[in-house]
Amino acid sequence: MVTEEMREPTFLVLSALADAPRHGYGVMREVLDMSDGRVRLRTSTLYAALERLLADGLVAEAGRETVDGRLRRYYALTDPGRERLTAEVARLTANAAEADRRLRLRPATA
Amino acid sequence: MVTEEMREPTFLVLSALADAPRHGYGVMREVLDMSDGRVRLRTSTLYAALERLLADGLVAEAGRETVDGRLRRYYALTDPGRERLTAEVARLTANAAEADRRLRLRPATA
DNA sequence: GCGGGATATGCCGCTGGCCGACCTATGCTG
DNA sequence: CAGCATAGGTCGGCCAGCGGCATATCCCGC
Numbered sequence: 084m085v086t087e088e089m090r091e092p093t094f095l096v097l098s099a100l101a102d103a104p105r106h107g108y109g110v111m112r113e114v115l116d117m118s119d120g121r122v123r124l125r126t127s128t129l130y131a132a133l134e135r136l137l138a139d140g141l142v143a144e145a146g147r148e149t150v151d152g153r154l155r156r157y158y159a160l161t162d163p164g165r166e167r168l169t170a171e172v173a174r175l176t177a178n179a180a181e182a183d184r185r186l187r188l189r190p191a192t193a
Numbered sequence: 194m195v196t197e198e199m200r201e202p203t204f205l206v207l208s209a210l211a212d213a214p215r216h217g218y219g220v221m222r223e224v225l226d227m228s229d230g231r232v233r234l235r236t237s238t239l240y241a242a243l244e245r246l247l248a249d250g251l252v253a254e255a256g257r258e259t260v261d262g263r264l265r266r267y268y269a270l271t272d273p274g275r276e277r278l279t280a281e282v283a284r285l286t287a288n289a290a291e292a293d294r295r296l297r298l299r300p301a302t303a
Numbered sequence: 304g305c306g307g308g309a310t311a312t313g314c315c316g317c318t319g320g321c322c323g324a325c326c327t328a329t330g331c332t333g
Numbered sequence: 334c335a336g337c338a339t340a341g342g343t344c345g346g347c348c349a350g351c352g353g354c355a356t357a358t359c360c361c362g363c
Contacts, residue, residue: 088201101295108340153340175289179282185211218311
């Protein structure tokens with residue numbers, strides 16, 4: 084696995100599923116919440132991402148239920164999904180740390 | 194400024210210019226080095242990114258010179274560029290920390 | 304002296320994730 | 334009954350990055 088770049092919306096979807104399985108709309112709310120209102124996923128982005136993650140085996144369907152006449156499709160992070168997310172966290176952390184180090188090497192308005 | 198997502202190659206270009214001005218090929222080497230050989234920028238990606246960053250005012254031309262008959266175009270991070278990179282670092286750090294927190298809430302193979 | 308890699312810059316066509324807009328449907332609240 | 338939250342989805346287009354290619358010089362090994 085070459086760990087190619089993962090875009091932010093996709094990363095946040097995996098992140099939202101890291102602690103518990105959720106349904107699509109639940110992921111949307113969770114992402115909005117955990118990004119302090121910064122990232123509002125479009126349904127096109129959300130469902131396309133979930134389809135892609137399902138196809139890649141990073142996420143699996145975790146049952147369906149109907150609440151108040153509305154269908155809910157649940158999704159859960161798989162083990163490969165956890166590994167992938169962990170790898171992404173390491174990449175982001177390393178990138179951020181290195182950039183921060185470089186910024187400190189030459190402070191603003193030197 | 195809404196700080197929309199910045200892709201990894203672009204982020205690494207800004208990062209490579211954070212400590213000192215460099216020319217295109219120098220940025221390429223620096224990115225390769227600081228990513229431990231993981232990210233080898235294509236010239237199409239590199240020069241397109243530099244053009245875009247110039248147009249956005251995040252990077253400025255910092256002189257040209259000819260060494261061994263080869264032209265070098267130097268680029269430097271501007272103040273807005275520093276601010277933007279700093280904001281990106283904050284975003285990456287926050288995303289990584291939040292994902293990490295969630296992964297720990299439900300450890301692997303629970 | 305000749306092929307190949309490093310140095311250095313650049314163009315062109317395509318792909319794929321995301322965005323914007325839109326659609327269907329139910330339940331709750333003002 | 335209008336409007337919003339909830340819940341799922343489609344479709345067209347944009348654009349950063351990728352892969353391939355072009356150009357040119359310098360240096361090293363054979």
